[in-house]
Amino acid sequence: MTLPPAPTPDEIAALRDRYRAERERRVRPDGPGQYRPTEADLGHYAADPHAVDDADRAPVRDRVDVAVVGGGFGGILAGARLRRQGVARIRIVERGADFGGTWYWNRYPGVHCDVESHVYLPMLDETGYVPEWKYAPGEEIRRHAVRIAEQHGLYPDALFGTAVTALAWDETTESWRVTTDRGDAFQATYVVIATGTLSEPKLPGIPGIEDFKGHTFHTSRWDYAYTGGTPDGGLTRLADRRVGVVGTGATGIQVIPMLAQDAAHLYVFQRTPSSVDVRGNRRTTAADVGADRPGWARARRENFLRVVSGEPTETDLVADQWTASAALLEKLLPSFRRPAPDRRAAFEAAYERADAVKMNELRARVQRSVTDPETAAKLQPWYRYACKRPGFSDHYYQAFNRDNVTLVDTADTHGIERITETGVVVGDTTYELDCLIFATGFSVGVSGVLTGRLPVHGRDGGQLPRAWAERGPRTLHGFTSHGFPNLLQLGSLQNASSVNFTHVLDEQAVHVAALVAAAEAEDALIEPSREAEDAWYATLAEGAADHAWFHAECTPGYYNAEGRGRPDRPSAYPHGAVAFHALLAQWREQSINEVLQPRTRRG
Numbered sequence: 001m002t003l004p005p006a007p008t009p010d011e012i013a014a015l016r017d018r019y020r021a022e023r024e025r026r027v028r029p030d031g032p033g034q035y036r037p038t039e040a041d042l043g044h045y046a047a048d049p050h051a052v053d054d055a056d057r058a059p060v061r062d063r064v065d066v067a068v069v070g071g072g073f074g075g076i077l078a079g080a081r082l083r084r085q086g087v088a089r090i091r092i093v094e095r096g097a098d099f100g101g102t103w104y105w106n107r108y109p110g111v112h113c114d115v116e117s118h119v120y121l122p123m124l125d126e127t128g129y130v131p132e133w134k135y136a137p138g139e140e141i142r143r144h145a146v147r148i149a150e151q152h153g154l155y156p157d158a159l160f161g162t163a164v165t166a167l168a169w170d171e172t173t174e175s176w177r178v179t180t181d182r183g184d185a186f187q188a189t190y191v192v193i194a195t196g197t198l199s200e201p202k203l204p205g206i207p208g209i210e211d212f213k214g215h216t217f218h219t220s221r222w223d224y225a226y227t228g229g230t231p232d233g234g235l236t237r238l239a240d241r242r243v244g245v246v247g248t249g250a251t252g253i254q255v256i257p258m259l260a261q262d263a264a265h266l267y268v269f270q271r272t273p274s275s276v277d278v279r280g281n282r283r284t285t286a287a288d289v290g291a292d293r294p295g296w297a298r299a300r301r302e303n304f305l306r307v308v309s310g311e312p313t314e315t316d317l318v319a320d321q322w323t324a325s326a327a328l329l330e331k332l333l334p335s336f337r338r339p340a341p342d343r344r345a346a347f348e349a350a351y352e353r354a355d356a357v358k359m360n361e362l363r364a365r366v367q368r369s370v371t372d373p374e375t376a377a378k379l380q381p382w383y384r385y386a387c388k389r390p391g392f393s394d395h396y397y398q399a400f401n402r403d404n405v406t407l408v409d410t411a412d413t414h415g416i417e418r419i420t421e422t423g424v425v426v427g428d429t430t431y432e433l434d435c436l437i438f439a440t441g442f443s444v445g446v447s448g449v450l451t452g453r454l455p456v457h458g459r460d461g462g463q464l465p466r467a468w469a470e471r472g473p474r475t476l477h478g479f480t481s482h483g484f485p486n487l488l489q490l491g492s493l494q495n496a497s498s499v500n501f502t503h504v505l506d507e508q509a510v511h512v513a514a515l516v517a518a519a520e521a522e523d524a525l526i527e528p529s530r531e532a533e534d535a536w537y538a539t540l541a542e543g544a545a546d547h548a549w550f551h552a553e554c555t556p557g558y559y560n561a562e563g564r565g566r567p568d569r570p571s572a573y574p575h576g577a578v579a580f581h582a583l584l585a586q587w588r589e590q591s592i593n594e595v596l597q598p599r600t601r602r603g
């Protein structure tokens with residue numbers, strides 16, 4: 001591969017200034033407070049378009065071995081891995097009418113996974129399934145979630161259309177009492193919380209948002225009854241409609257080309273352009289990925305994680321723009337792994353050069369693809385790679401060459417200024433619309449226990465999240481906490497994450513299942529000591545500052561609390577997912593008994 005010429009120091013300095021200016025244009029004093037949850041008078045934005053009417057379901061009042069809160073990939077994988085450990089009664093409680101989590105909710109036109117399907121879809125070795133596309137459409141992924149659930153017998157005990165409202169530890173039976181919004185009240189020896197990190201749709205708090213009298217919805221609740229068509233397109237009912245779409249993140253990039261094809265006119269309200277790299281989706285065969293070899297999917301997934309984590313690897317099996325960018329930005333990754341203080345400046349300078357090469361290439365792609373120079377200029381991203389979730393598409397920029405598509409840049413007004421009964425106001429212009437679609441993303445982490453939305457009452461009056469109010473969350477490896485026996489959390493709290501989040505979730509599911517199996521074998525409770533929690537916190541704190549410089553200089557978004565930077569408290573394992581998974585495997589091998597406490601009673 002011929003690399004573009006390295007930028008000169010003057011060019012780098014000019015870029016630095018431009019990035020700072022573009023960031024300052026966008027930072028808002030209200031930060032994350034600019035958004036509104038889909039509740040109260042905006043609650044209809046969160047209604048389930050796929051709901052089934054099972055109003056007659058009788059409340060359950062029995063006892064199960066494990067209750068799992070959430071039926072997305074986290075919950076399904078926990079269920080599957082527990083089943084493989086021999087656990088009999090596993091009850092997954094899920095708000096949607098079926099399994100799938102984000103792939104249940106997000107069925108918008110064009111929905112695809114932007115991570116290669118052969119590494120994204122979990123348990124391919126175990127289920128024998130081989131994906132049909134390099135980047136799978138959402139429906140193929142949703143069906144795979146259902147496949148795993150079916151193959152592991154997770155349907156019979158599941159409760160759908162149901163939200164857990166509280167968890168309370170019952171000392172007399174040494175089990176959790178689980179209550180729901182459907183009147184259920186049952187006992188579970190163990191609880192796994194798998195509520196996801198980006199599961200609550202959010203809306204911008206634009207004045208007048210509730211006044212709009214046209215049709216409106218959030219992309220995660222697509223209304224095909226209104227638009228016509230399917231996730232593959234054919235939105236024929238938009239043929240005479242003026243449609244506005246707010247948001248150009250990973251979702252907007254996928255949905256905009258589909259809307260452009262079918263709407264009479266499409267207005268794209270953009271605040272910050274995404275970086276949009278080459279996609280190159282194509283059909284794949286089992287032979288392409290060596291799917292005849294046992295363990296092929298695990299090997300490919302491990303290889304991808306190593307490459308995108310900057311770990312030494314001989315081959316790059318996935319070979320796409322995620323892995324190519326990781327190689328180009330490898331200078332960034334050592335700095336995440338704590339260079340000595342006297343080497344930090346050199347690391348950062350090398351990173352800045354590599355980043356400039358990548359971002360110049362992406363800006364040149366916009367210029368090549370978009371015919372109107374003014375529109376092309378507005379679509380160019382001016383921030384460092386990975387400040388926002390990188391995007392991929394071979395259709396996105398072409399949509400702006402159509403006569404029926406108008407790009408409305410809202411950076412100078414910090415987004416749309418006002419919504420009226422009939423349209424959207426930006427600057428001096430009102431855009432009259434029949435339909436307004438919000439591709440404005442999700443609140444980060446609100447569905448878990450951290451916000452108190454799901455109160456968890458532990459031992460001796462301890463309650464989450466109150467118990468963590470003063471010192472911040474305390475866990476061992478992110479999974480377990482003192483005072484909350486047999487409570488196991490999945491997600492991104494105090495562990496390590498990756499762009500291939502299902503891989504991370506599967507490792508977590510394996511870990512949780514091993515904990516339950518060990519506790520059952522020893523007839524014990526799972527509960528770490530305070531000392532173990534403090535030791536883990538100290539490990540996290542060692543690397544806490546390493547990401548800070550990067551996020552502090554980034555354009556606002558949910559990665560950096562809308563420009564405010566990362567929280568002071570350490571929230572992630574500093575040495576990356578590969579090292580974290582190895583650490584967990586070793587701990588299971590050598591130290592798992594540390595968290596097993598004698599039971600006093602058998603419920």
Ligand code: NDP
Nearest residue numbers: 112113114204247248249250251271272389415416440441
């Ligand atoms: P994002 O939060 O990434 O994007 C929201 C968009 O709405 C941004 O463009 C934002 O602009 C814009 N916006 C917010 N408020 C306003 C306003 N007042 N006026 C104008 N524009 C506004 O949400 P997405 O749903 O796109 O993506 C969320 C995450 O979901 C991704 O980061 C990714 O992790 C995941 N995802 C993954 C996919 C996959 O294929 N694996 C596909 C889709 C999503 P600004 O940038 O200025 O804030």
